[in-house]
Amino acid sequence: MIANAPATDAPVLELDGLAVRLGRRIILDSLSASFSGRAIGLLGPNGAGKTTLLRTLLGFYPPAAGGARVFGRDLARDGKPIRAEIGYMPESDAHIANITAVHFVRLMGELSGLPTAAALERAHEALFYVGLGEARYRKVGTFSTGMKQMVKLAQALVHGPRLLMLDEPTNGLDPPARKRMLELVRDLRDRGTSRILLSSHLLGDVESVCDEVLILKAGRIADSCDLEAERQANRSFVEVDLEAPSDEFERALATLGCEVASIEPGRLKLVMPDAVTVRDLWAAAAELGVGIRRLDLKRDSLQDIFLRAMEGNHGGV
């Protein structure tokens, strides 16, 4: 048997009405989406179903309805072949008792199908890659939280998986360790050898790593977007604070061709078309005698997308 060939044209992940029920509770409900990006982010508040989705893809929970495909393989039929292509870094502390880091990572490599000698060689490489080279003969149980996170990453990538599933990889890390972890994940993404599926409730982590995002809310898809496309759209977003609310000013901006949304009285958020500049906004305000207290020019961030998704009517309870 030979290791799987590099990624084909099949999407990394396809969800087709996927529903998961644990006991009497519906945890995931009618998820349908398709992702082909290098790094896919699963975003949502605690309890949204991110971890349940990852565990379902690993076959830990059976779908109650619908299905999913990973690299075109059907979850119901090809559980083992799918797991052979996945490297999973769980959210909670997980290790094998009483063995050193290098033995632990080698064991995980062998379970994924590496011959003993190759598993040992790659265990050393993986531990050096994540920065645990000097600690590789220490027992994992004696590691600090940050080191345990890194050794979990090493075991997830020892066999060179096509898909790396990272569940809250920066949990419990101090700022330098978090930075290092995100650098590693970005490096893995940029090498293109593994696709990344990153679950996090931290917007910054997802924004810095992912190019596609699935936002979950109460087990349903609240939004999904192609962050890379959003970044490249180069649209101009402006946030304006007025001294007093003015419907006339809003109408004037709409006449200019801007999309205007009133966040709260006296505070507007607008998207300017290419032909309109900030100077035009100041001119309209001067003409109507409207006082502008603050004007921020910015692009739509993941935070905006996330907040919109959370405020929207998507997602059931």
Place this chain on the structure above:
Amino acid sequence: MAVYERIWRRYEGRLTPIGRRWSVVTRYALAEAFSSRIFTAFYVLCLLPTLIGIFLVYLSHNASLLENIGLTREFMGGLTDIFFQILFSWQAIPAFFVAVIVAPSLIAADLANNALPLYLSRPINRRDYVVGKLAVLAILLSPITWMGGLLVFVLQSYLEGGSWWRTNWRIGAAYLIGHVTWIVVISLLSVAISAWVRFKPAARGALFGIIFILAGFAQAVNFVTRSSIGDLVHLLRAIFNVVLWIFGQPLRNDLPIAASWLTLALTCALSLWLLHRKLRAHEVVE
């Protein structure tokens, strides 16, 4: 010292057959067991009954050696069924202690350290995992039970010559079937306890409790009811009845042999059900 670059690359080489991945679980668990020198020494001691059996078989067929140590073949009395039954017991008891020492750490440690998601996110499933863990006990217990027993039987057949093995085939069958049944029962039971009791001393205590407290309970029930009905929960009685039945000897109670087989089968079924309930990547609280 080897120098490793901090780079990462795909693995493009050969993969091991997916159907044999359970053996990785076995191999690492065996290495863990033999990492203790005390256990290794104890395990060697467990081979003593077989070695003594081989020595006695050899001695009973070596007239000059018997003469040198001042014994006669008549003094040895020949090697009867009783000799083989006693040897069976002296092999089965150390096997139980090996299971008591090794089994509690097989699954309990993985559960305590949340390792099951790591195993089950690989291309192995729960059945592979359990088979891998059970194989540890099968590999450890076989040399000190049925393999050793058959070795003694084969040596006796060879030295006795003629048709001895044909007239005494029940001895070989008892060693093989009796010990293999004992290994299956004790392995399933101890691994199931290991899955439910994470604290090792408590798991060992539970295994002792199930075997010996139930035996005491069975005796009490038998005494009160003036019957053998209590033996339905007496595992040791059940396994020895099976062995006696194969040896062609009278049973130690009034129950039919099917009752002993039923006791053993129900113990195995209960153990499998307990494993099925407990061994999940993540517990679901309903």
